[in-house]
Amino acid sequence: MNPNPFWQNIFRNQANKQTLAYFLSQVPIFSKLTRRELKFLEKIVHIRNFEADEMVFSAGDIGSGMYIIRSGEIQIFSVDNNGKEHDQAILDSGDFFGEVALTATRPRTAGARATTATSLVGLFRSDILEATIRHPAPTAKILFGLNRVLADRLHHCSQQLELLQKAQEPDHD
Amino acid sequence: MTDSTGFRRAQVAVMYLVLTTAIASGIAIYSSATTFTTLLRTATSGLFLPILLAMIVAFMLEPLVNLIENRGIHRTFAIFIIYLLFSATIVLLLIIVGPPNWRGMMQALKADVPRYISFAIVYLTGLLELAQQHFPFIAHYNLGDHLRNFSQALIGAILVQTPRSAMRIGSLLILVPLFSFFFLRDSRRIMRGLISLTPNRYFEMVLDIYAHISWQLSNFIRGRIIEAIIVGLVVWAGLALTDIRYAPILAVVAGISNLVPYVGPIFGMLPGITIALVDLGVGPQFWWILCVYILIAQIIVDNMILIPILISKVSNLHPLWVIMAIIMGGKLYGILGMIIGVPIASIINIVILEIRQYRRTFNPYNRYFSSRGKML
Incomplete structure (x- = not known):
């Protein structure tokens, strides 16, 4: 028992918790993957490092994949016609964004910028497409996990919409 | 003190120095x-053919390896299985059939080529002579001599080059499977490493373009090679029906020359036609060979079945480019x-x-410019 957090950091944070596979297993999308599938996932993602204030993408760029934040902080914002920025969200470690562009080529709807030095894990369409040919089973599971989280979001969205509609109904009368 | 151009003497001196340095360093850099580059060229001269062949082999085997790999077998192991299957087939x-009679074939070729x-x-x-009757001004051009010299050179080359080319083929037999093994196993990792060097801003674009290009390329190369093989086989089958000699060699020539569009097939059938004319004369067999x-x-x-199926229109080159590419390629590598x-x-x-x-579609700066190129 060592009360000093410094020593805890050295000895408790074992090597396996530093690995990319461990990080990915903590992300909700990939939480149901086995160790082998995580190893596979590790091979198809790209790690990109961003400096503070570096743009990840801007609105209107053609996106080709999603990013998961490994460390650091990402600001999602949109720009109105006057060129003024409006913050949409601040995301940090474990969150993901840009998933809309993973399945189809479409422009990014908002911009993303790193507010601090940030490490992102990128999962891109071309890699997924190749992986479906070479390793269909694990890829299907990865896409299924993504689908599950997106479906949750959609469900949540429609619930909110319903609530909003209900709240608005008295105004119409 | 200024001269007529308006420069002071010191300025002229400085300019002189700067220009001299620039020229000198330019020459130094150039030399x-x-x-x-000469060092690089000598170092890599023997590598060109094996790497090219290994890439082609890798492109051809890729789908097979993927097929085995997606049964859940490790990629390295899958490549070994393919290699094993291939060597087993050859053995x-x-x-x-028995080993081909190289000696006899060489002897026969040596005797027949001059004929x-x-x-x-x-x-x-x-x-x-016929042409000279009609156009007297070409009387001095002696085509026969040219051809005779060429044929002597060719026979000499065959005699001298055979042991050397046997050595080269031996080294190819070792190098090509080795290279293609690593291409098959690691090409993805190598390309990922290279792509990851691109700056963040362009990373997605480069990744996307690379995926498109590699897809197109592998289809193109696979299509071309399969086309050549099938044309070669068809020619072989057609020639085997007649009494013509060297049908397998002629089929190989026809297949390889088929890789060159427009011009290749014409040159590919010249040896076959010549041999048919010499050995069989103009008769039904000759017309059948021409027909084949x-x-x-x-x-x-080729044109009605294979090209529409195998070759996408995207990679079509204008005939002008084709001819220029053939000439330039010939100048560079024979x-x-x-x-x-x-x-x-x-x-x-x-x-x-x-x-x-x-x-055009994904330009990240599109939105800053109007369709006429004006800044918005």
Whole structure:
């Protein structure tokens, strides 16, 4: 028992918790993957490092994949016609964004910028497409996990919409 | 103190110094660059063919390896399985058919090549005389001599080059499987490493373009090779029906020359036609051989069946580019260059088309400019 957090950091944070596979297993999308599938996932993602204030993408760029934040902080914002920025969200470690562009080529709807030095894990369409040919089973599971989280979001969205509609109904009368 | 150009003497001196330094360093860079490129060229000269062949083999085997790999077998192991299957097939063929009679074939070729060429010389001289009757001004051009010199050079080359080319083929037999093994196993990792070097801003674009290009390229190369193999087989089958000799060699020539569009097939059938004329004379068999070469192999099989199925229109080159690519390839690498010049030109074409396509649709700076190129 060592009360000093410094020593805890050295000895408790074992090597396996530093690995990319461990990080990915903590992300909700990939939480149901086995160790082998995580190893596979590790091979198809790209790690990109961003400096503070570096743009990840801007609105209107053609996106080709999603990013998961490994460390650091990402600001999602949109720009109105006057060129003024409006913050949409601040995301940090474990969150993901840009998933809309993973399945189809479409422009990014908002911009993303790193507010601090940030490490992102990128999962891109071309890699997924190749992986479906070479390793269909694990890829299907990865896409299924993504689908599950997106479906949750959609469900949540429609619930909110319903609530909003209900709240608005008295105004119409 | 100023002279007529308006520069002071000190300025002129400085300018003189700067220019001299610039020129000197330019020459230095140029000469070191040329020595460097010559060094590089000598170092890599023997590598060109094995790497090219290994890439082609890798492109051909890729789908098979993927097929085995997606059964859940490790990629390295899958490649070994493919290699094992291939060598087993070759060994089986050797056992069943027996090793080809290289010695006899060489002897026969050595005896026959002069015969065929002297026939061609006689035929061409006859043509020339006919032409001279109509166009007297070409009287001094002695085509026969040219051809004779060429044929002597060819026979000499065959005699001298055979042991050397046997050595080269031996080294190819080792290098090509080795290289293609690593290409098959690690090409993805190598390309990922290279792509990851691109700056964040362009990373997604580069990744996307690379995926498109590699897809197009592998389809193109696979299509071309399969086309050549099928045309070769068709020619072989067609020729095997007649009494013509060297049908397998002629089929190989026809298949390889088929890699060069427009011009290749014409040159590919010249040896076959010559041999047919010499050995069989003009008769039903000759017309059948001509029919096999032109009508069956080229028009029906290649142009009507294979090209629409295998080759996408995207990679089509204008005939002008094809001819230029053949000439330039020939200047650089001789006959090999002529064969691979057009595929390489098509590859460059695919790369340029893909990048242009991406820039048009996915230009990240599109929104800053109007459709007429004005800043918004």
